[in-house]
Amino acid sequence: MKTKSRRRKNGVLTIRYVLIFLWLIFTLIPLYTAFVASLTRYENLGKTFLFPVDFEWHNYIDIFTRIPYGSYFKATLLYAVGTSLVSVVFAAFAAYGLSRFRFRGKMFYTGFIFITQLLPQVVIVVPVFMLLKSMGLYDSYLGVVIAVTATSMAFPILLLRSFFDGLPVALEEAASIDGCSRLGILVRIVVPLAAPGMATAFALSFFTGWGQYLYPLVLTRSADKTPLTVGISRMIDNQTPWEMVMTGTLLSIIPAVVIYLFVQKFLVKGLTVGGVK
Amino acid sequence: MRKIGLLLLTALLTLSVLAACSKSNESSSESPGAASSGNPPSEIAKITFMRTGTPELIRQIFEPIIADFEAKNPDIKVELQDLGWGDAEKSLGVMASSQTLPDVMYHLPGTIFDMADKGLILDLAPYLDDELSKDIFPSLLAAGQYDGKQYVIPSGASTLLLWYNTEIFKEAGLDPAAPPKTWDELLAAAKAIKEKTGIPGLGMYSKPAGGETSFVFESFVASAIGGRTWDPSAQEYSYADPAVQERATASLKLIQDLTAYAQDNIAEYGRFDTRTLLRDGKVGMVFDVINMQNQIKDQLEAGTIAVAQIPAGPSGKNMSAVNMGGWFIPTNSKHPDAAWKFLRFLMETDNQIKHTTYGSVPILISEAASYTSEYWKTISRSVNDSVAEGVSPKTNALWTVTGDELQRLMLNKQTPEETLANINKKHADILK
Amino acid sequence: MNLKFTQRLEPYLFILPTVALFLLVLAWPLLNLVIFSFGDSNIIQGYTGWNNFENYKFLGTPAFLKTVLVTLIWLFGGVIGIVACGMAVSLLLNKPIRGRAFFRALTIIPWIVPHAFAASMWSWVLHPQFGMLNQLLVGLGILDKPIGFLSENTALITVIVVRIWQGAPFMIISLLAALQTIPEDIEEAADLDGANGFQKFRFITIPYLKPVLTVSTLIIAAWTLQIFDTVYIMTNGGPARATQIIALEIYTKAFVESNLGIASAIALVTLITVGILSLYSLKKEGSEAS
Numbered sequence: 001m002k003t004k005s006r007r008r009k010n011g012v013l014t015i016r017y018v019l020i021f022l023w024l025i026f027t028l029i030p031l032y033t034a035f036v037a038s039l040t041r042y043e044n045l046g047k048t049f050l051f052p053v054d055f056e057w058h059n060y061i062d063i064f065t066r067i068p069y070g071s072y073f074k075a076t077l078l079y080a081v082g083t084s085l086v087s088v089v090f091a092a093f094a095a096y097g098l099s100r101f102r103f104r105g106k107m108f109y110t111g112f113i114f115i116t117q118l119l120p121q122v123v124i125v126v127p128v129f130m131l132l133k134s135m136g137l138y139d140s141y142l143g144v145v146i147a148v149t150a151t152s153m154a155f156p157i158l159l160l161r162s163f164f165d166g167l168p169v170a171l172e173e174a175a176s177i178d179g180c181s182r183l184g185i186l187v188r189i190v191v192p193l194a195a196p197g198m199a200t201a202f203a204l205s206f207f208t209g210w211g212q213y214l215y216p217l218v219l220t221r222s223a224d225k226t227p228l229t230v231g232i233s234r235m236i237d238n239q240t241p242w243e244m245v246m247t248g249t250l251l252s253i254i255p256a257v258v259i260y261l262f263v264q265k266f267l268v269k270g271l272t273v274g275g276v277k
Numbered sequence: 278m279r280k281i282g283l284l285l286l287t288a289l290l291t292l293s294v295l296a297a298c299s300k301s302n303e304s305s306s307e308s309p310g311a312a313s314s315g316n317p318p319s320e321i322a323k324i325t326f327m328r329t330g331t332p333e334l335i336r337q338i339f340e341p342i343i344a345d346f347e348a349k350n351p352d353i354k355v356e357l358q359d360l361g362w363g364d365a366e367k368s369l370g371v372m373a374s375s376q377t378l379p380d381v382m383y384h385l386p387g388t389i390f391d392m393a394d395k396g397l398i399l400d401l402a403p404y405l406d407d408e409l410s411k412d413i414f415p416s417l418l419a420a421g422q423y424d425g426k427q428y429v430i431p432s433g434a435s436t437l438l439l440w441y442n443t444e445i446f447k448e449a450g451l452d453p454a455a456p457p458k459t460w461d462e463l464l465a466a467a468k469a470i471k472e473k474t475g476i477p478g479l480g481m482y483s484k485p486a487g488g489e490t491s492f493v494f495e496s497f498v499a500s501a502i503g504g505r506t507w508d509p510s511a512q513e514y515s516y517a518d519p520a521v522q523e524r525a526t527a528s529l530k531l532i533q534d535l536t537a538y539a540q541d542n543i544a545e546y547g548r549f550d551t552r553t554l555l556r557d558g559k560v561g562m563v564f565d566v567i568n569m570q571n572q573i574k575d576q577l578e579a580g581t582i583a584v585a586q587i588p589a590g591p592s593g594k595n596m597s598a599v600n601m602g603g604w605f606i607p608t609n610s611k612h613p614d615a616a617w618k619f620l621r622f623l624m625e626t627d628n629q630i631k632h633t634t635y636g637s638v639p640i641l642i643s644e645a646a647s648y649t650s651e652y653w654k655t656i657s658r659s660v661n662d663s664v665a666e667g668v669s670p671k672t673n674a675l676w677t678v679t680g681d682e683l684q685r686l687m688l689n690k691q692t693p694e695e696t697l698a699n700i701n702k703k704h705a706d707i708l709k
Numbered sequence: 710m711n712l713k714f715t716q717r718l719e720p721y722l723f724i725l726p727t728v729a730l731f732l733l734v735l736a737w738p739l740l741n742l743v744i745f746s747f748g749d750s751n752i753i754q755g756y757t758g759w760n761n762f763e764n765y766k767f768l769g770t771p772a773f774l775k776t777v778l779v780t781l782i783w784l785f786g787g788v789i790g791i792v793a794c795g796m797a798v799s800l801l802l803n804k805p806i807r808g809r810a811f812f813r814a815l816t817i818i819p820w821i822v823p824h825a826f827a828a829s830m831w832s833w834v835l836h837p838q839f840g841m842l843n844q845l846l847v848g849l850g851i852l853d854k855p856i857g858f859l860s861e862n863t864a865l866i867t868v869i870v871v872r873i874w875q876g877a878p879f880m881i882i883s884l885l886a887a888l889q890t891i892p893e894d895i896e897e898a899a900d901l902d903g904a905n906g907f908q909k910f911r912f913i914t915i916p917y918l919k920p921v922l923t924v925s926t927l928i929i930a931a932w933t934l935q936i937f938d939t940v941y942i943m944t945n946g947g948p949a950r951a952t953q954i955i956a957l958e959i960y961t962k963a964f965v966e967s968n969l970g971i972a973s974a975i976a977l978v979t980l981i982t983v984g985i986l987s988l989y990s991l992k993k994e995g996s997e998a999s
Contacts, residue, residue: 013806016801016804017806020812023794023798023816024815026874028815028818029834029842030819030822030827030830030833030834030874031818031822031830033833033834033841034826034830034833036833036841037833043574046550046552046553046556046839047557047839048841048844049833049834049836049840049841049844050841050844050845067332067333089726090726090727093723094724094726094727096723097719097721097722097723098724100720101719101720101723102720103717106720107988107992111984111988113727113731114927114984114987114988115980115984116731116735117928117931117935118934118979118980118983118984119735119739119742119976119980120935120956120976121935122367122959122964122972123738123742123959123969123972123973123976124735124739124742125367125371126370126752127737128738129371129375130374130375130737131734131737133375146730147734149730150730150731150733150734150735151734151735153727153731154928155925158924158928159883159886159921159924159925162920162921162924163886163921166917166920182719197886199886200882200883200886204879204883207817207820207821211820211822211823213824213825213938214367217367217368218367218368218371221358223359232823232826233361233363233823233825234331234332234359234360234361234363234364235332235333235361236361236362236363236825237330237331237362238330238571239331239334239568239571239636240331241331241333242829245829246826246830249822249826252821253821256821257815257817257821258814260813260817261814264810264813264814363825366964366965367964370751370752370753370964371752373752373753374753374754392753395753395754483948484944484945484947484948485945485947486945540838541837541855541857542837542838542855542857542860544857544859544947544949545836545857545858545948550836550838554838670967671966671967673966674965674966674967674968677961681947684947684948684949685949688948690949
């Protein structure tokens with residue numbers, strides 16, 4: 001026989017599931033319409049989005065022949081990986097400096113980091129283009145990664161700083177006495193302890209790089225540097241094959257979601273406080 | 278300490294190696310173009326070519342044309358590069374400022390004239406031969422001129438057309454073979470459809486995007502005064518001219534009166550949305566450009582939807598404005614002669630016919646002559662009777678304010694007189 | 710090497726890579742922003758001539774002031790919505806329930822969808838004629854006429870809802886990570902002491918979340934000010950400028966109307982204003998932490 005508190009716990013659990021479901025419905029409604037569109041024949045687009053009018057499943061196969069999906073995907077992946085690797089490494093350094101030291105210009109530096117997020121992309125894209133051109137980095141993966149990282153590193157830095165702030169210094173002091181250098185401490189102690197933060201920073205930078213549109217558009221020209229965002233939106237015109245656009249979009253969501261599922265393994269409570277005891 | 282220094286050095290080295298790698302990747306990816314076949318030609322001019330639009334369809338049209346051209350001109354190689362309309366808006370400025378515009382490119386005159394003001398566009402009048410200039414519809418050729426020079430060779434255009442549903446006409450007791458020819462007939466038809474069938478007589482759009490509504494207004498004024506609404510030498514619309522004001526106000530009143538017979542929620546409709554309305558039989562008529570035809574292919578074939586020239590205003594002429602896009606050659610082109618050769622090739626009747634299939638009215642008189650169906654004859658007539666729309670380097674700004682004012686008018690937030698006054702005032706601000 | 714000197718130099722070495730990157734990529738654009746704002750400028754030629762602060766005069770026009778008002782509503786509505794939803798959902802997904810990893814993965818989807826496509830999808834949901842919601846509600850008889858979600862009086866609320874949809878995943882991910890740092894034993898101790906959910910939330914969760922929450926909120930605010938793609942496509946600032954936000958104004962002026970001068974002036978003033986406001990709150994948070 002269920003005790004009163006058991007029933008109460010089940011009640012709370014049910015409410016939890018219901019709320020999560022409601023949020024998921026809100027999240028996925030637009031994707032439902034994308035799904036309906038992806039299955040529709042071009043001539044029938046715009047009749048209704050409530051239920052599929054056609055069931056052109058072959059669109060999901062056709063997409064690979066109608067646009068160079070593989071090439072776009074490769075470029076997208078390169079931008080995502082490049083951005084996240086550079087971001088996380090640089091940000092970890094900076095966050096550690098901010099968290100563990102006091103130095104002249106610290107406030108100014110923090111403020112400047114934040115300012116970088118207030119520069120409208122559209123206004124800085126042209127000077128950045130000129131810059132990369134003069135450095136010979138126009139139409140290169142590296143150029144785009146540099147531009148994206150510079151404009152998106154702010155949050156990883158500030159996020160990791162908060163995480164580092166929350167870690168007790170005791171461990172680092174112990175290691176320092178044992179002769180470990182600052183760098184060693186960062187790499188061997190702080191980073192593993194801040195694993196949830198590091199994984200989050202990595203995931204966020206990854207998706208930032210994944211969804212970039214303006215920078216790859218303006219800063220590259222060759223077909224192999226074109227990511228999915230730019231490649232798919234090229235189709236938009238007077239006769240946009242929306243069914244293809246949506247097929248492509250939905251397909252590109254899947255790998256990203258899978259990657260995030262994978263990253264979640266690191267989002268567990270790390271060694272944390274256990275070590276201090 | 279030393280360790281940090283070493284780490285930074287490694288990072289810098291890695292970055293520079295990556296930079297070198299991507300650079301060498303570029304040079305190796307520049308694929309060897311033409312395979313050497315015996316004697317390589319003395320000097321091959323490589324030109325780049327862009328036609329804004331859906332790459333899949335563009336390539337279908339132009340790759341055969343390019344192959345044909347290269348076969349006839351072994352000393353010229355043409356590279357077709359992809360460009361979407363969304364991309365163009367953002368990357369054109371960058372290309373212009375870095376002098377990397379392609380040798381032959383399609384775009385809209387407003388932006389081209391703006392670049393011409395900055396010395397970036399080649400005047401094509403010296404290249405233009407009589408045969409071609411006589412073959413292009415006069416209003417289209419005029420539309421490509423600015424400051425006395427021919428900066429654009431038109432190759433894509435549209436007049437405003439009246440698309441209507443013949444079945445709904447019959448239901449409302451109207452003759453499907455006799456679409457409204459005057460403004461009064463137009464209002465009467467819209468009213469009849471609404472009252473007798475319950476279906477809105479007209480599908481209207483009011484989203485102020487890209488000059489769509491401004492174009493409708495301009496076309497109505499053109500048919501009201503029977504002439505051009507734009508003064509090229511003064512570089513301004515004639516809406517402020519006292520001789521035109523009364524008819525311009527009448528055009529605005531027409532638009533406002535029509536909203537009574539239009540579908541609900543006009544504010545949320547753009548041109549694309551009303552196309553589906555007409556296709557699905559939810560409205561009786563729509564004023565739209567030629568691109569409507571892509572949405573209603575089946576219906577056109579079955580004859581349930583037909584097209585007509587726009588009704589005549591007080592002037593008695595079924596005259597519309599025509600908006601146009603076309604080819605230009607930038608001054609930064611390293612091979613202007615080769616570029617012109619290719620451009621001229623694109624304007625040959627057969628090739629232009631292929632280009633027109635992307636979504637345009639006939640550009641060449643010879644081209645129009647080759648179309649024999651009643652449908653195309655109507656459209657060709659509309660081009661013949663058209664006037665060039667007003668275009669200047671400030672066009673985008675002008676369209677934006679006109680679109681805003683028209684939206685207010687259509688939402689019944691202001692009178693036609695107020696709308697015209699606002700438009701004129703804001704235009705004056707922009708153009709001073 | 711002198712140890713003391715080394716120690717004083719250390720922090721600067723740690724921040725060196727990021728400083729170098731920032732300066733390299735962003736110093737020149739920032740300087741350009743200032744220069745462009747003081748004269749006639751366009752994308753193609755940059756600064757072309759002094760125009761006697763005309764760009765700044767634009768900031769005082771009634772039309773622009775309306776844009777500021779719209780932007781403020783957009784900003785506050787969006788940020789509050791994102792923080793509230795983000796907090797709620799991250800708390801919901803924090804307990805080890807079945808399927809949690811999968812649910813979490815699904816919640817990030819709005820972030821991955823490019824803004825332009827999100828705009829199209831949402832129009833298909835909301836359109837009065839063929840939109841999913843209207844067809845459903847009318848079809849079920851709940852409404853007799855479709856709702857104009859993007860009509861003059863409702864457009865701003867609608868785009869704010871879309872913004873919340875787009876921004877919540879970021880907040881969810883950040884807060885989920887922060888929630889991981891709450892030591893289990895403290896929670897257990899609180900349970901033993903008989904604390905209820907609300908008290909635990911107030912005295913344990915919030916203090917641990919605060920640093921990340923503050924930073925995330927500021928960043929979300931900065932991003933909300935910057936993005937315009939979705940609004941651009943859904944309403945183009947309309948109807949009748951009801952959704953004209955500053956970011957869209959900057960884009961239109963710079964790229965569509967070829968007036969980089971005004972665009973830069975707007976961007977600069979926004980930057981300075983928001984910069985000062987947030988420096989103030991970052992300082993507060995910094996002094997609290999130390």
